Amino acid sequence: MTTNTALHTSDDHHDDRSDKTIFGFWVYLMTDCILFATLFAAYAVLHNNTYGGPSAKDLFSPPFALAETLILLTSSFTCGLALQAAYAGQKNKTLLLFGITFLLGISFLTLELKEFTHLVHEGSSWQRSAFLSSFFTLVGSHGLHITSGLVWMTVMIGHIIFRGLTLSTLRRLTCLSLFWHFLDVVWVLIFTIVYLMGVK
Amino acid sequence: MNNLPHVYQEMHGTLRSYLIGFALSIILTLIAYFFVVEHVFSNHIIDYVLAALCIVQVVIQLVFFLHLGNESKPYWNFIVFSFMLSVILILVIGSLWIMYNLNYRTMADMSDMQDNPSHNTHTSTGY
Numbered sequence: 646m647t648t649n650t651a652l653h654t655s656d657d658h659h660d661d662r663s664d665k666t667i668f669g670f671w672v673y674l675m676t677d678c679i680l681f682a683t684l685f686a687a688y689a690v691l692h693n694n695t696y697g698g699p700s701a702k703d704l705f706s707p708p709f710a711l712a713e714t715l716i717l718l719t720s721s722f723t724c725g726l727a728l729q730a731a732y733a734g735q736k737n738k739t740l741l742l743f744g745i746t747f748l749l750g751i752s753f754l755t756l757e758l759k760e761f762t763h764l765v766h767e768g769s770s771w772q773r774s775a776f777l778s779s780f781f782t783l784v785g786s787h788g789l790h791i792t793s794g795l796v797w798m799t800v801m802i803g804h805i806i807f808r809g810l811t812l813s814t815l816r817r818l819t820c821l822s823l824f825w826h827f828l829d830v831v832w833v834l835i836f837t838i839v840y841l842m843g844v845k
Numbered sequence: 846m847n848n849l850p851h852v853y854q855e856m857h858g859t860l861r862s863y864l865i866g867f868a869l870s871i872i873l874t875l876i877a878y879f880f881v882v883e884h885v886f887s888n889h890i891i892d893y894v895l896a897a898l899c900i901v902q903v904v905i906q907l908v909f910f911l912h913l914g915n916e917s918k919p920y921w922n923f924i925v926f927s928f929m930l931s932v933i934l935i936l937v938i939g940s941l942w943i944m945y946n947l948n949y950r951t952m953a954d955m956s957d958m959q960d961n962p963s964h965n966t967h968t969s970t971g972y
Binding site for chain 1: 859860863878882892895896898902903907921925928929944
């Protein structure tokens, strides 16, 4: 991903700066992984402590979670294609693909919020049991990341429209796409550990 | 294709790598889903199968989407990644180990208090 050879060969300062920015962003993502790991550990410890309330098996619907997974996976794919179009200098294609990614992200978030409101209306809110507290914290943190990713994507679409595909825009788009792929990886873990292992 | 600085060349995959990553991820997701819905495995084995499928898919996404291992020396991204992985393993395995032991010992205490079962109604319902 980052090439340190470029540090020595290039006389272009953008090179150096992009390299460091993207590496710095990578380090942030790795620390974010540790944040999610603590939440996963809390969930793994508490998932049986239902306090007589509903368990994962009673609450989660596999087809619903599968739909969420496929939507987020597709958005991760279109995000990668968008980055490629950006590097190829195809402005309209980049905008179209980031637009699709954004819409898929919004649909994912809508489904997640629908599930949350449904659970709360059923009386299975985060106050019901330790299991549900840890569930809402884990999946809610992921949802918050998705929300900030969508805000970021909106800003970047504005950047592309008004400033074009400059080097600094490309650097930011690279970070954004890393962030979005990373959220997809976290969701794969949530899908397996919370939903599939929960309803099995 | 373009005349961008060298540093940009390795930071995005090819169309082919994204297609492979996407196809494999979809296939693995659907396999895991059908294993669960169709109850292909017994409850003892399915956790291990799901964990294995999950790890494979995470590695695939790291390689094809996040381009891990696609960098040239000295592999700083990979070094940070490895450090993160060891922290996570200590954190998660340690937590589960300690809490399992704690649970085990408290449960053992509670089974001694047979005359007052109301104490352990909410400890662990299990699947």
